[in-house]
Amino acid sequence: MQIETIATRPIDGQKPGTSGLRKRVSVFMEPHFLENYVQAVWQGIGGAKGATLVLGGDGRYFNDRAAQVVLRMAAAEGVTKVIVGQNAILSTPAASHLIRSRKATGGIILSASHNPGGPEGDFGLKYNGSNGGPAPESVTEKIFAATKTISEYRILSAHDVDLSAIGTHRMGEMEVEVVDPVTDYAMLMESLFDFDAIAKMFAGGFTMVFDAMHAVTGPYAKAIFEDRLGAAPGSVLNAVPLPDFGGGHPDPNPIWAKDLMDRMMGPHAPDFGAASDGDGDRNMILGRGIYVTPSDSLAALAANATLAPAYKGGLKGLARSMPTSGAVDRVAEKLGLDCYETPTGWKFFGNLLDAGRITICGEESAGTSSDHVREKDGLWAVLLWLNILAEKKQPVAELMADHWKSYGRNYYTRHDYEEVETAIADAMVDEIRGRLDDLPGSAAGPLTVEAADEFAYHDPVDGSVAEQQGLRFQLSGGGRVVIRLSGTGTVGATVRVYLERLETDPAKLDADPQEALAPIIEAAEALTGLKARTGRTGPDVIT
Ligand code: G1P
Ligand code: ZN
Secondary structure: OOOOOOOEOOOOOOOOOOOOEEHHHHHHOOOOOOHHHHHHEEEEEEEOOEEEEEEEOOOOOOOOHHHHHHHHHHHHHHHOEEEEEEEEOOHHHHHHHHHHHOOOEEEEEEEEOOOOOOOEEEEEEEEEOOOOOOOOOOHHHHHHHHHHHOEEEEEEOOOOOOOOOOEEEEEEEEEEEEOOOOOOHHHHHHHHHHHHHHHHHHOOOHHHHHHHHHHHOOHHHHHHHHHOOOOOOOOOEOOOOOHHHHHHHOOOOOOOOOOHHHHHHHHOOOOOEEEEOOOEEEEEEOOOOOOEOOOHHHHHHHHHHHHHHHHHHOOOOOEEEEEOOOOHHHHHHHHHEEEEEOOOOHHHHHHHHHOOOOOEEEEEEOEEEEEOOOOOOHHHHHHHHHHHHHHOOHHHHHHHHHHHHHHHHHEEEEEEEEOOOHHHHHHHHHHHHHHHOOOOOOOOEEEEEEEEEEEEEEOOOOOOOOOOOOOEEHHHHHOOEEEEOOOOOOOOOOEEEEEEEEEOHHHOOOHHHHHHHHHHHHHHHHHHHHHHHOOOOOOOOOO
């Protein structure tokens, strides 16, 4: 076996986004594209000679081929050992856990999360560090810099490793340990939650459906919910992972998990419904007749977490990404906990978790997790909900109604405009940025702007600063609008408009969010002129 050095040239567009590098599969499969980026990762992390790495992905199209390329390049780099999920499969939280539990140097996760898969879909790669979390910006910047100067990469000419066979293999000098993707993760979950109490609830007739969306969580969910906790066989829907996710869009929200949504709103709905995304880090929570928004779910989990064994001793603090609703802040206030506001993207929670400042954190985009890993964790959120329900013995809708009575309700919605021409989106952001200082006091539709700024984050742990993290507007009547451009899209720009208002009047807690937010939606359009600029009549996706 021989290490080949291949001459190459920098390829444009290899800047990592909110969560690693994501591109169309066809782009990732272009000559040298993947190899250039992997070589840049080695360089960005200061070399990987002697390292122990974890490798796995969400099973999407090209996952298996890409894994073999990463292995051959790891062998050429002098990596000592790679721990790989069987068939190169690992959910993102399971990968994070393996990195931590095996004290690995880091890991490579092959995923484009909730983006569609298949030959026409997307692919992605991200590097996580030794804490199990996504590389911080200081590292992703070095990786990006390396993509711009690369002139060669090294790869071992070797046969594929049989990744279907659990056990130890070799590739050149490097050890390749193939592990069952589910076992360690399921044990971790069992150590955090009261599985007996949850099993008792199922034995008592509690019903649930979990939609794995033909993505990575199917085998995890079957093993945990059906095999260990005794949920009725068939409770896990779309449980077989497919390279194209069955042609669906593996994003757990009311739009893309519509069948589940309809079922939970229908006459014979089970007690509990949930879904996860392509790589298993997102979650959607439903009760009979109720969809719990991710922001509300974060707040409810934080308020009740001490009912689960792992959090019995209390929480250290809480955090949410800036565009996430303020519902969790109200819980923090009541519990006397610090609550941090971070930019969008899980990587910003890492320092707070590592420093022991927070226990639970989340994002409005259906990501919630705790200090048990350094990624968001879809099944963890579902299990914490189940543990809480097993203790409180009340329906989800009732639990949320009680929650809103105690804390008020942060009406919340996000409007996405997808595949907007990049130039139009950039021009809009620049133009609004230019008049931020003049906005306070001026009218925005039916409301008045009270404050306007652009969010910048000063990391309290390492002092790093992340600028231009979203335009924020405080409006009269307590409303808030946030505008930012997605950092995960692969075609054009996605403009996200986040809309929120707190309601504390007990008589007004049952409104439809789109109606409760109508004046704020109007104000957002007045502030941005988004519809006129894009020629659209409304958002493509409302969550
Ligand atoms: C989106 C979400 C963000 C999440 C990220 C990765 O990023 O908004 O909360 O962390 O996906 O799952 P965006 O496309 O908005 O940059
Ligand atoms: Zn994901």
